[in-house]
Amino acid sequence: MIPLSPRESARRRLLDVLRREGPLARVEIGQRLGMSPASVSDLTASLLDEGILVTEESGEHASGLLRGRPKVRLFFADTLGFVVGVWTGFNRIELRLVDSAGRNRASRHVERPLRNLEAEELMDVLAETITAFAAETGASDVKAVGLACQGYVDTRDGIVAWSPVLGARDLPLAAGLERRLGKPVLIENDASAMAFAIAQRNxxxxxxxxxxxxxxxxxxxxxxxxxxxxxxxxxxxxxxxxxxxxxxxxxxxxxxxxxxxxxxxxxxxxxxxxxxxxxxxxxxxxxxxxxxxxxxxxxxxxxxxxxxxxxxxxxxxxxxxxxxxxxxxxxxxxxxxxxxxxxxxxxxxxxxxxxxxxxxxxxxxxxxxxxxxSMDLLTEGVVMQALRELDFDLARLKAA
Amino acid sequence: MIPLSPRESARRRLLDVLRREGPLARVEIGQRLGMSPASVSDLTASLLDEGILVTEESGEHASGLLRGRPKVRLFFADTLGFVVGVWTGFNRIELRLVDSAGRNRASRHVERPLRNLEAEELMDVLAETITAFAAETGASDVKAVGLACQGYVDTRDGIVAWSPVLGARDLPLAAGLERRLGKPVLIENDASAMAFAIAQRNxxxxxxxxxxxxxxxxxxxxxxxxxxxxxxxxxxxxxxxxxxxxxxxxxxxxxxxxxxxxxxxxxxxxxxxxxxxxxxxxxxxxxxxxxxxxxxxxxxxxxxxxxxxxxxxxxxxxxxxxxxxxxxxxxxxxxxxxxxxxxxxxxxxxxxxxxxxxxxxxxxxxxxxxxxxSMDLLTEGVVMQALRELDFDLARLKAA
DNA sequence: GCACTTTATTCGCGAAATGAATAAAACAAT
DNA sequence: ATTGTTTTATTCATTTCGCGAATAAAGTGC
Incomplete structure (x- = not known):
């Protein structure tokens, strides 16, 4: 909605490329984003400073003759917590836990019919399932949740306007889950999530x-x-x-x-x-x-x-x-x-x-x-988007 | 294609709003575009300098009590030449002449079946019709031509890939007319031109x-x-x-x-x-x-x-x-x-x-x-787009 | 002539991005 | 060991861009 500032947009592109292409050195980031080394240095300096990125110590030299100053690869700090991605089917819930770099840490699916539940009951079930999943996987620090479902989903306001899976109409699903979980929840149409995941790969x-x-x-x-x-x-x-x-x-x-x-x-x-x-x-x-x-x-x-x-x-x-x-x-x-x-x-x-x-x-x-x-891409797509939202919030919080 | 520089994009928005809402004072431009007075002053100074805009002398004070320094309205210089907009139907050609401010100066339609013409013949007919129209209306200085037609039109490359009006496929219409007329020619799908014109009005x-x-x-x-x-x-x-x-x-x-x-x-x-x-x-x-x-x-x-x-x-x-x-x-x-x-x-x-x-x-x-x-909007839409392209070129030429 | 109001310009600042110069960190060669 | 070579990273001065604030300008009202 609010147009991102130039800085925020550059920051987002940088984090996006790091999630997609693993640890990268600053020069490599510059090549991929068409940025000058100076700009990359500047951006990464603040990201390192904020503790979002860390330098990779393991100087495992790539094959071939290597001269010059070695690359120092950057990647996400692994102290930033986790994000859970969820997909709700008719009688099945898919779950995925990723770290701040977007790497899969755990995934699971639960057989659970959702069709005939009342709105409140449905949100209770979802919240419980998510909490149980996080507990089982030992993820104590879940920062956000992304949920993909079929139907007509208003992502901005977090409302499921209509869904064949849910009985309800105009269900404020994101707010309901946020209240129960105490974390930000992003909801998204499942085909959109799939499209996003596929585009990340190609x-x-x-x-x-x-x-x-x-x-x-x-x-x-x-x-x-x-x-x-x-x-x-x-x-x-x-x-x-x-x-x-x-x-x-x-x-x-x-x-x-x-x-x-x-x-x-x-x-x-x-x-x-x-x-x-x-x-x-x-x-x-x-x-x-x-x-x-x-x-x-x-x-x-x-x-x-x-x-x-x-x-x-x-x-x-x-x-x-x-x-x-x-x-x-x-x-x-x-x-x-x-x-x-x-x-x-x-x-x-x-x-x-x-x-x-x-x-x-x-x-x-x-x-x-x-x-x-595979259906795995559904949770992958929505979890990546939730992660990106989180990046955005981090940037905001630092500014405040 | 090439992303516009911030300056170029601001310039475009300024000229767009001036074409849409007639002569405007600098404050008014600032209000409409959400720009600071300083920025508007800066932009208009260069546009005045380049002779694209002029100040309006006629201080015809608007009704009501007027206090404070009077507004100085800006508008397009009328020495910048004209642009011709064309629409080709099955057996009819619509023509329109506008000045650099986008104001209609003349319009005409010619009954002329185009369906069964060979490519070269068709372009000859169009070029002749446009030249004759410009001559009749006394427009000596036509800077560019915009042409709207039905069918699948590649605007970037100036090619009509397919059209029910034309017999040919993959016709390089823009290049053919540019050669004959010695002016830049923009071609566009006619529904797109209509949409653009309608959006200018609302x-x-x-x-x-x-x-x-x-x-x-x-x-x-x-x-x-x-x-x-x-x-x-x-x-x-x-x-x-x-x-x-x-x-x-x-x-x-x-x-x-x-x-x-x-x-x-x-x-x-x-x-x-x-x-x-x-x-x-x-x-x-x-x-x-x-x-x-x-x-x-x-x-x-x-x-x-x-x-x-x-x-x-x-x-x-x-x-x-x-x-x-x-x-x-x-x-x-x-x-x-x-x-x-x-x-x-x-x-x-x-x-x-x-x-x-x-x-x-x-x-x-x-x-x-x-x-x-009315069908008038077709030529209006395409001529406005041709004008906008021209603005862009003017900015480029000045930079060189 | 003086206060008041609105419009326009000037000036200095900060954000953002960049090129060029410089520094850093290795290996290679003598 | 020292010096050079190569590649990576940072620093610094510069440019572009837009903006807020102060200032100037140009009128009206009394």
Whole structure:
């Protein structure tokens, strides 16, 4: 919101590059950020002074002939405490503990249905789960929490306006958790978190415009412009998964029909596959990875009805990507999430639909990537953002 | 492309606000831009020095009691030459001459079919038309030309990658016109130009995210973020009008079927209306305003078949706006262009479709405006952008 | 003519970034 | 050992930029 001062922005870029590329010497930082050695010296001096960074003693010389003054690598002090990243699924909570450098220290997942909880109860459960996780991992000094969930999330005000996971609307989740935990809590749409994590790993996705389509429990979109998340009017992400592509399609969790999600999400494929097989209705809302794999395997073995299902899903995926291409003209489109497990089955109809949907000049422009991303990236993305917020606060606190 | 220096960016903002809000005193500029008087004094001193601005002598005191030192208003010198703005339609060229302050000095339109011309011939015709227009209006000193056209336009490289108006693909239109005219030429997608012009007139549209949907000869989208045009991978705009909403809909000019345009554009409504009336096929590709008005009048009079036509079009418009809401979460959506003439006929099905298509939380967020905009805004938008480019060059030239 | 009000300019300061000079810390060679 | 070479890091003076405060300017009202 408040535009960062030049100093704060340089500071942020410096810490970002250190988190991404491990310990770096000052010259290396200068090269990567296009800064003069003088500026880097200046910035790092204050960061060392504040105890945020430390110099690395271990002069483990890199291979090859080494002349000149040896590099002194800088990295985060390990006395700055930890941050917890959380992802809430339908009946599952993923947790991750990272240190101030963003390195994974512990991760865990807890099976816990969240769908039918009252708002207060839900926040109690989340707070307890987070506290227990921190205690079990021996992390006494958790500075902040980042939480990613499906739905329409107002990151600035910390409100979940709508979510298929939560029953409530306009839930002030961040404030509720902050009260319970006594720590700052950042909440974020999960597709946005995924997009951010993917962009941290691939520099290509940090320049220009990148649209990340996450297919899994639902379908979400995370949009990056110059490596930063695009934020809409309520600083939320996109509810692209609930664009209705077909006038009278299958039922969607949002209450509508024919949404992108209602064809592509795991729950949709699973539901339709079970109808085909005349098996009993699923006991849980979200199918297990095993059962999804079983459906995919059955389709790969040649089951014609299931092949039809994936063919229709691929077509919807092609239409969806086509809309993104025509509307946003992105440099990169990344298809990610568990749904990519069936990309071989989706691809023929996906590419056909994309070809029909788009003008060739535009289609050839966007590089389409299928990234095999685990759900780990969700907590990684949101925890990195929470860390960045913390950097910002540290800078503020020092100034005061 | 090259990031503007702080000075250059402040300079641009100053000239922008002067073009928008007429002659202004230095204090007034400071208030509007949130700059200190000292900074404004500094900036205006150099601009006066360079002869870009002049002080206004006419001390025509505003009404009411006036005490204190009188304001000295600043404005553009009128010795800086002119800029021509052009819009190319199917069989029509719109022209506009503005001075360096952006004030309209002359405008004209020429009936001239452009569809079936070869690339070289087309550029000859355009160059001749522009030269003749400048000569007729007595503008001896035209500094630059801005041209808006439908289709997928690469503004940075000056290439029309694809356009329904032009036969050619990947036409280096800017370079071709620059060679013929000996002046810099800026080309731009026409919906982007319209969006820019609309945002110049309404400050609400210059903050946050504004999506401008232009309905007329075709359907185009111009996207503004913080008052500046969003540019995609090839720095073009969007081809949103060619998103295919219906699997097997009516034929579109792009070669596909079921595009948004194929329901909403004038040519589509006119074509279908004539089929209904069993009248002969139209002689021109683009119907006249009169014939469109006739169709609308007949529908308003209660013709059931025509009402169906507008009902279907409204539904598509609702779906289109819904996609924008769900994907981009804009602060403002502006529906503009000649197509708004039938907004009363479109509105019921438009609103119903929008309600079905969107999640209430998101829908309530975006303010939807219907702006009765004349085609004049097209040339206005592109000419203002060409002027801004010129400011930029002036700053560069002085520095050298 | 004098007080008052509003507008504009000047001046000095501080933040930020940089190039150039300098210092530091090693190894290599004699 | 001493000196030179090479690379890394810091210091310092300079420039750009914007701003607050003081000052000057240009009117009106009495």
């Amino acid at each position: 520099p290509d996705f940090r320049s220009g415009r990148t649209a990340c389509l996450m297919v899994g429990d639902g379908v979400g979109l995370g949009l990056l412009v110059q490596g930063e998340l695009y934020r809409g009017a309520r600083s939320g992400g996109s509810e692209f998964g609930h664009v209705r592509l077909r006038r009278s399609g299958p039922q969607c969790r949002c209450g509508g029909r024919g949404c992108i999600e209602a064809y592509l999400a795991d729950y949709a494929l699973h539901r339709d596959a079970q109808l085909i097989d005349h098996r009993p209705a699923p006991t849980t809302l979200i199918p297990s990875e095993d059962s999804m794999e079983a459906i995919v395997a059955q389709a790969r073995a040649g089951d014609p009805a299931l092949l039809n299902l994936f063919q229709a899903a691929g077509e919807v995926l092609g239409d969806a990507v086509g809309i993104l291409v025509q509307t946003l003209e992105p440099d990169h489109i990344v298809i990610c999430g568990p749904g990519t497990r069936a990309m071989d089955l989706l691809r023929p109809s996906f590419e056909a639909a994309l070809a029909i949907q788009t003008i060739p000049e535009l289609r050839d422009l966007a590089a389409i990537h299928v990234v095999d991303s | 400050p609400d549209f210059r903050s946050g995210r504004t999506a401008c949907l232009m309905v007329g000869d075709g359907v185009g989208l111009g996207l503004l973020v913080q008052g500046e045009l969003y540019r995609g991978a090839r720095s073009g705009g969007s081809e949103f009008g060619h998103v295919r909403l219906r699997r097997s809909g009516p034929q579109c000019r792009c070669g596909g079927r079921g595009c948004i345009e194929a329901y909403l554009a004038d040519y589509a409504l006119h074509r279908d209306a004539q089929l209904i009336d069993h009248r002969p096929a139209p002689t021109t590709l683009i119907p006249s305003e009169d014939s469109m008005e006739a169709i609308v009048a007949q529908a308003r009079a209660g013709d059931p078949a025509l009402l169906n036509l507008f009902q279907a079009a409204g539904e598509v418009l609702g779906d289109a706006v819904g996609i924008l809401v769900q994907t981009l979460e804009p602060d403002h959506i502006v529906i503009c262009g000649p197509g708004t003439r039938a907004m009363d006929l479109l509105r019921p099905s438009f609103e119903a479709a929008l309600a079905i298509q969107t999640i209430p939380e998101l829908r309530d967020l975006a303010a939807i405006h219907v702006v009765d905009s």
